[in-house]
Amino acid sequence: MKTGFDANKYIEEQSKYILERVNDKNSERLYLEFGGKLVHDKHAMRVLPGFDENAKIKLLQKLKEQAEIIICIFAGDITTNKTRQDFGITYDLEVLRLIDTFRNYDLTINSVVITRYEDQPSVNMFINKLNRRGIKTYRHHFTKGYPTDVDTIVSDDGYGANPYIEVTKPLVVVTGPGGGSGKLATCLSQLYHDYRRGMKVRYAKFETFPIWNLPLKHPVNVAYEAATADLKDVNMIDSFHLDAYGQMAVNYNRDL
Numbered sequence: 001m002k003t004g005f006d007a008n009k010y011i012e013e014q015s016k017y018i019l020e021r022v023n024d025k026n027s028e029r030l031y032l033e034f035g036g037k038l039v040h041d042k043h044a045m046r047v048l049p050g051f052d053e054n055a056k057i058k059l060l061q062k063l064k065e066q067a068e069i070i071i072c073i074f075a076g077d078i079t080t081n082k083t084r085q086d087f088g089i090t091y092d093l094e095v096l097r098l099i100d101t102f103r104n105y106d107l108t109i110n111s112v113v114i115t116r117y118e119d120q121p122s123v124n125m126f127i128n129k130l131n132r133r134g135i136k137t138y139r140h141h142f143t144k145g146y147p148t149d150v151d152t153i154v155s156d157d158g159y160g161a162n163p164y165i166e167v168t169k170p171l172v173v174v175t176g177p178g179g180g181s182g183k184l185a186t187c188l189s190q191l192y193h194d195y196r197r198g199m200k201v202r203y204a205k206f207e208t209f210p211i212w213n214l215p216l217k218h219p220v221n222v223a224y225e226a227a228t229a230d231l232k233d234v235n236m237i238d239s240f241h242l243d244a245y246g247q248m249a250v251n252y253n254r255d256l
Contacts, residue, residue: 005050115182
């Protein structure tokens with residue numbers, strides 16, 4: 001029987017490329033945003049038969065000495081009881097489940113960041129629950145000027161208005177219970193603060209699909225496009241990456 005997808009090879013290859021960036025002498029830290037589900041990624045399993053739904057968490061377990069995790073959750077998702085459809089649990093309960101899962105894999109949890117915080121009573125109750133469990137929390141408000149007033153966004157009134165998340169390890173993984181959790185804004189806020197502190201740091205986004213260095217019409221990337229037809233996702237050559245590095249890379253329309 002042929003193996004359609006080698007999960008161990010996937011972990012080996014991904015960890016090698018992540019470590020290359022972590023060990024880059026021109027940077028002191030890598031903020032790595034994880035797109036999609038970090039654990040129990042059933043969507044990825046549907047796209048690629050043979051994919052291990054926990055491949056990404058096993059990958060991080062290999063890097064646990066270098067890594068710590070920040071979990072982001074949008075305050076509005078707590079107040080509206082937004083639900084993760086595949087498990088039928090609300091996003092706040094999903095954060096607690098993620099914390100337990102990360103601890104089972106012996107991974108370091110730095111904190112939980114409440115994004116676009118507006119002093120809602122239900123959100124404050126959730127923060128208190130996290131604090132009782134010994135989880136450090138941060139409150140990030142809506143970024144002034146976002147998304148068009150760049151001079152304000154990249155200033156002490158924009159990203160600088162957020163409290164700095166005290167991190168110590170060279171790899172900072174930023175994840176959340178679902179899309180719109182504020183992961184990118186949290187990373188950019190950290191980049192701003194680190195820059196002001198005289199540190200050279202990097203940001204990258206880990207997308208499960210499409211796979212950036214496989215051809216546009218490779219069967220794996222075509223499978224991803226088919227699986228997300230309802231979202232109108234279309235694979236494309238990343239013109240920004242090509243312009244910056246002179247290198248062909250595959251991305252999808254929403255990220256472009």
